[in-house]
Amino acid sequence: MAKRAAPxxxxxxxxDIAFLLLIFFLVTTTIETDTGINRKLPPIExxxxxxxxxxxNIFTVLLNNKDQLMVEENLMELKDLRKAAVEFLDNGxxxxxQEGYCDYCHGKRSPSSSDNPDKAIISLKNERETSYKxxxxxxxxxxxxxxxxxxxxxxxxxGKSFTEMQADYDNVNWVGNKTKLKEQLEKIKxxxxxxxxxxx
Amino acid sequence: MGxxxxxKGGELPAISTASLPDIVFMLLFFFMVATxxxxxxxxxxxxxxxxxxxxKLDKKDLVMYIYAGKPSEQYKQYGTEARxxxxxxxxxxxxxxxxxAAERASKREELVPxxxxxxxxxxxxxxxxxxxxxxxxxxxxxxxxxxxxRKGNVFDKH
Numbered sequence: 201m202a203k204r205a206a207p208x209x210x211x212x213x214x215x216d217i218a219f220l221l222l223i224f225f226l227v228t229t230t231i232e233t234d235t236g237i238n239r240k241l242p243p244i245e246x247x248x249x250x251x252x253x254x255x256x257n258i259f260t261v262l263l264n265n266k267d268q269l270m271v272e273e274n275l276m277e278l279k280d281l282r283k284a285a286v287e288f289l290d291n292g293x294x295x296x297x298q299e300g301y302c303d304y305c306h307g308k309r310s311p312s313s314s315d316n317p318d319k320a321i322i323s324l325k326n327e328r329e330t331s332y333k334x335x336x337x338x339x340x341x342x343x344x345x346x347x348x349x350x351x352x353x354x355x356x357x358x359g360k361s362f363t364e365m366q367a368d369y370d371n372v373n374w375v376g377n378k379t380k381l382k383e384q385l386e387k388i389k390x391x392x393x394x395x396x397x398x399x400x
Numbered sequence: 401m402g403x404x405x406x407x408k409g410g411e412l413p414a415i416s417t418a419s420l421p422d423i424v425f426m427l428l429f430f431f432m433v434a435t436x437x438x439x440x441x442x443x444x445x446x447x448x449x450x451x452x453x454x455x456k457l458d459k460k461d462l463v464m465y466i467y468a469g470k471p472s473e474q475y476k477q478y479g480t481e482a483r484x485x486x487x488x489x490x491x492x493x494x495x496x497x498x499x500x501a502a503e504r505a506s507k508r509e510e511l512v513p514x515x516x517x518x519x520x521x522x523x524x525x526x527x528x529x530x531x532x533x534x535x536x537x538x539x540x541x542x543x544x545x546x547x548x549x550r551k552g553n554v555f556d557k558h
Contacts, residue, residue, distance in 0.1 A: 205413070206412075207413075208416060209416060219422070222425075222426045233456050233458055233460075234456075234546075234548050235454040235456055235551055236451070236518065236546040236547050237455070238544070238545075238546050239546070239547065240543050240544060240545070241534055241538050241544075241545060242543075243538065244539065278554070326531075327527065328528030331524065331525070332522065333449040336449040336523075337450075337554040340452065340554050343453040344453045370456075
């Protein structure tokens with residue numbers, strides 16, 4: 201009887217499989233990028249001009265050393281902060297017909313709250329013992345309030361949320377008029393400017 | 401009865417290893433692409449806080465990192481207070497100005513205005529330290545900062 205050697209497995213296509221896998225991983229993995237909340241610090245100015253701001257245009261947020269939150273003289277839970285900030289920013293207290301009237305605001309138009317989103321300032325003060333975690337959470341909620349208003353405004357003007365528009369703007373593959381999109385983004389940023397001041 | 405003769409042992413066909421280099425290269429390429437080089441060895445606990453209104457921090461070459469937090473287990477001799485880490489060393493608040501100057505000097509001049517300082521601070525640190533860092537950054541006019549966070553809901557218990 202003739203001795204039969206087992207046939208050798210053909211490994212010629214192994215390299216192809218290997219390259220296929222390589223390309224698959226190359227395409228699917230995204231290199232992790234850091235994310236975070238961007239802020240701009242105020243420059244140190246020698247000549248400190250005192251700008252007079254009406255008390256009703258300031259939304260005071262205080263964080264004490266026990267991580268408790270005080271908003272406009274009242275103790276508040278973190279989860280209520282976003283809503284309170286939105287109400288304050290979107291108030292539009294100047295009556296119709298007068299200068300500075302905010303025709304796109306949907307707030308209560310209470311005369312004791314902010315005049316218009318351009319005048320409204322959020323002032324955040326923390327103590328040395330406040331935890332970083334709480335501080336970031338508060339910052340996050342305040343940014344969220346601005347984003348909520350901008351989203352709403354963009355939705356009514358352009359039928360798309362501000363966040364989506366911004367994502368489109370950053371997307372290299374987006375097909376459309378980027379200069380026009382930038383103008384639209386700028387318009388919304390002007391209507392709801394982020395005025396967040398931190399007290400040292 | 402030769403028909404039922406058993407095959408002799410030790411005649412297993414040799415497995416071809418011709419594709420081994422391919423597999424190895426594949427793994428090599430994969431790891432080369434997917435790994436992010438950590439520039440600094442962390443000497444502190446760095447449990448970043450969570451936030452969901454975040455922006456991406458791309459252009460890695462335009463970011464300066466300042467770490468802060470409690471010294472980790474191996475570096476207990478440095479105490480339990482939250483500390484600043486710049487590059488591979490613990491540093492004091494007064495070293496920040498020099499650090500920023502060095503970072504700026506290492507970049508092309510036209511890119512200097514676009515530099516961002518990323519604060520990678522442990523969630524347990526307190527704001528006193530961060531206030532000091534911010535004050536120091538204002539002094540050297542490095543005004544663009546980023547509180548680096550992880551993506552997640554603020555209200556969830558992590």
